[in-house]
Amino acid sequence: MKPRDRISEALRVAGRGGEPALVAFLTAGYPSKSQFREHLQSVAAGADVVEIGVPFTDPMADGVTIQRSSQAALAQGVSLRWILAELEAMPRLDAPLLLMSYLNPLLAYGLDRLADAAARAHVAGFIVPDLPYDESSDLRKALDAHGIAMVQMVTPVTKPERMKQLCDNTQGFVYAVTMTGTTGKNVAVPNEVIAYLDRVRALAKVPVCAGFGIRSREQVERLRGHVDGVVVGSALVEVLERGGNPTEWLGALRGSARTKDSAREKG
């Protein structure tokens, strides 16, 4: 199975019972560079797919939490090189891993080298928030050689024709941004957003995951039946920040009686 298909498969298996799969985000090396592996493992134990944030000095799509975590990670010397080396040295996790990075650190690393190193580090996909599909051919080509996914985002303001293009060309899953704005704000999920997610799902050939502003069980319940998965970022970073247990927190997001494993068994 190609790495990108592992992502879709993990989301489908987890979502089989109707409960949305969990895609969990953490900023690499935050809150502590030395505990990165430990934090990653405990997030992966509670999530179906994990996004590892590569810190960048100018995270223009991110709200205050991820700005803060990125800055702190950079201050500890976290870099893409370091992240890839750590991942390569770790035993491979069950949950497929994606790297979420702004474009410039990827360019500085070198796109061809990047694809090779990502494959060695068991990275199954990339999300690049400042790289629209139209500008992505170089990276896409490099990743394709290793079957690594390039995930496209769609938004509530994306026009129908472009929505179809993005849904046709995304790999792994469709990242459906639930609102205009940066990451991390707690929002209600209005009916228009549900209708938008239904439209995305009707177009998509791979699972659809909703992200930006998701932090409560109520939101997850509201989204059930309209998406295959939900992405949690800022809220989980805040859990790590205050020394909480990410596995437990993710379990609670799935509903009190369900853990990652019971979700799988029921599925």
Next chain:
Amino acid sequence: MTAPALDGERLLADSIAGKFPDAHGRFGPFGGRYVPETLIPALEGLEEGIRKHLHASDFQTEYQAQLKTWVGRPTALTYAARLSERWGAKVWLKREDLAHTGAHKINNAIGQALLAKRLGAKRIVAETGAGQHGVASAAACARLGLPCTVYMGAVDMERQAPNVGRMQLLGATVVPVTTGDRTLRAAIDEALRAWVADPLDTYYLIGSAVGPHPYPYLVRELQAVIGREARAQMLDDAGGLPDVLIACVGGGSNSIGAFHAFVPDKSVTIIGIEAGGRGKGLGDNAATLSYGSPGVLQGSFSMLLQDQDGQVQETHSVSAGLDYPGVGPEHALLLAAGRVRYQTASDEEALEAVKACSEYEGILPALESAHALIGAKQWAARHPGQRILVCLSGRGDKDMPTLQTTLLAGAQ
């Protein structure tokens, strides 16, 4: 996307032929549109709006009328007789400091505000470094009755305090930016975030020839009036084209505006002066084209001050308006094409030029513009007697807090 081997002559020929930006928003390899998906519809709408309005006669009539009766254009071309004598060359100053609100920024601000109104924008957001673009945006919005929010780095609010009060008097809301480097770059990040939050009703009035396509093109078109006027004034009033044209480069809007009309004039040497700050080290200057490498920041592929991991570096300049680690993509093209030379002037030299221009010409130039004056002084030393045209992009009143602690510190 490592910089490919570029054919400079070909790039220059294409540039002069008007082929840039191309259909992908690129100036040769530079430019493009690197933004979150949420902004794509807004940028496509802006591109469409530019196509429809910018060169249409009714828009141009309204824009030209604002430039003439409100901005005060054409701005003067001043022969700097005493500096010329002192430096041993013939120096003319294109007086953008005489434009309304005190700098070239107003040419762009009123043009974009007019466009925003036609596109149905409900509110304007802008960023500012030195405060000049913020003041220009606030004034343009007041003139046209649009609400305006300006993001400004906390560091800049301190060193350009007079401009903060001006923006407030002009009815704008000034939001201090305390994230990132707390200067122009962080202000742009924050303005972009505000735009991402409301991409359809908010118009982002960017202040320099940077950002995603179509902004670098739009800002150049609105600033090109500087070079068009100056070229005609040199021919009509100064007996011919200059030997050399010099402007300061931060994001690069006054310079691209001054250069554009002169790019085809092969007899005219063109020089951009960047902020050399306190030295060549990473973090000690803001000289992107002199010391940077290709990369993507804030929406476009251009030159960038960055470390080996692609992290954007903090910059330093005595001049807030030049204190930026990126530069407009068309400047990266003009460098690659070999058409424009980019050099640096240090903080100390810029202060020296503020003093000289004030004492010898009765003109207090902005610290930004003073960098260009140093370029002129150095050129004159090597090419005595030549004809030098300097874009004096703005006036220096806004720099009084900095000047009080530097030039004036010894005098009291």
